[in-house]
Amino acid sequence: MTSKAPTVIIPTGFGINCEAETAEAFRRAGGNVQPLHLNDLVQQPGLLARAQILALAGGFSFGDHLGAGRVLANRLRARLAEPLSRFVADGGLVIGICNGFQTMVRLGLLPGGLSSNKLLAKPSASLVDNAHGRFYDGWVTLMVDPNSPCVYTRGMERLEVPVRHGEGRLIVAEQAEQHVVNKHLIPLRYADPETGKATQRFPQNPNGSFQAAAGLCDTTGRLLGLMPHPEAFLYRENHPLWRRSGETDEGAGLRIFINAVEVARRG
Numbered sequence: 001m002t003s004k005a006p007t008v009i010i011p012t013g014f015g016i017n018c019e020a021e022t023a024e025a026f027r028r029a030g031g032n033v034q035p036l037h038l039n040d041l042v043q044q045p046g047l048l049a050r051a052q053i054l055a056l057a058g059g060f061s062f063g064d065h066l067g068a069g070r071v072l073a074n075r076l077r078a079r080l081a082e083p084l085s086r087f088v089a090d091g092g093l094v095i096g097i098c099n100g101f102q103t104m105v106r107l108g109l110l111p112g113g114l115s116s117n118k119l120l121a122k123p124s125a126s127l128v129d130n131a132h133g134r135f136y137d138g139w140v141t142l143m144v145d146p147n148s149p150c151v152y153t154r155g156m157e158r159l160e161v162p163v164r165h166g167e168g169r170l171i172v173a174e175q176a177e178q179h180v181v182n183k184h185l186i187p188l189r190y191a192d193p194e195t196g197k198a199t200q201r202f203p204q205n206p207n208g209s210f211q212a213a214a215g216l217c218d219t220t221g222r223l224l225g226l227m228p229h230p231e232a233f234l235y236r237e238n239h240p241l242w243r244r245s246g247e248t249d250e251g252a253g254l255r256i257f258i259n260a261v262e263v264a265r266r267g
Contacts, residue, residue: 005265006052007050008032010034015060026053038072054084055096056103058099068102085120088223091222092222095152096110097225097230098165101127101215101216106126111124111176124176127168127171130206135164135165135166136163136166136207139160142190144156145188151221152224159252161233165207170227187217189213190204190206191212198212200212207227235250
């Protein structure tokens with residue numbers, strides 16, 4: 001184990017607008033954060049090899065004009081496919097939040113693990129318009145699958161975090177459904193806060209995702225994409241009921257980033 005803080009690269013620019021909150025999350029978790037404009041990352045792909053974590057923050061990259069995350073995914077595939085594939089193959093961690101999750105599935109990074117051995121394979125999942133057809137902004141309860149390989153959710157059982165999206169309904173190709181379910185690649189599910197069970201009921205499930213999935217990981221557990229925003233709950237005061245909730249000094253979302261930094265620090 002090394003005590004050196006792992007380097008976290010967070011691409012910025014072109015409508016990505018949650019980079020500041022994501023950077024704060026990783027700083028509080030002990031990471032060495034390096035926000036980097038997407039153009040600089042594309043022009044200097046060697047920078048990625050020096051990092052241990054790549055964080056694709058939320059927002060509306062390229063205005064979502066051609067679909068959420070589509071242009072960013074195409075740009076990364078066209079200009080950074082080899083360095084990104086090498087980064088993942090060498091043990092790097094990738095987290096995509098909201099628009100970052102949409103980008104990861106369009107890249108084929110998630111759920112991964114099908115017949116192709118290419119990391120940036122043909123996508124087998126997508127995130128489409130919410131089932132109710134509207135943008136939703138609110139708080140949700142998430143239940144953690146203890147059998148998931150996801151390294152980001154280790155030691156967690158449930159958490160409350162905000163969501164804000166219009167294209168968050170996960171759909172999975174028929175040939176990939178059993179792979180996702182059998183390998184426990186859904187680490188987080190939208191749940192009824194009273195029963196603690198996964199639900200398709202709105203607004204507890206804000207989009208109607210397959211298997212009530214709030215996120216996906218790959219079989220290594222090092223790649224995670226999720227629609228909710230854990231970086232928006234770093235302090236107890238972020239919660240709308242913080243005066244009555246009895247939360248500790250830390251927001252529940254911070255644990256995801258702490259886990260990532262701890263895993264990256266161990267190499």
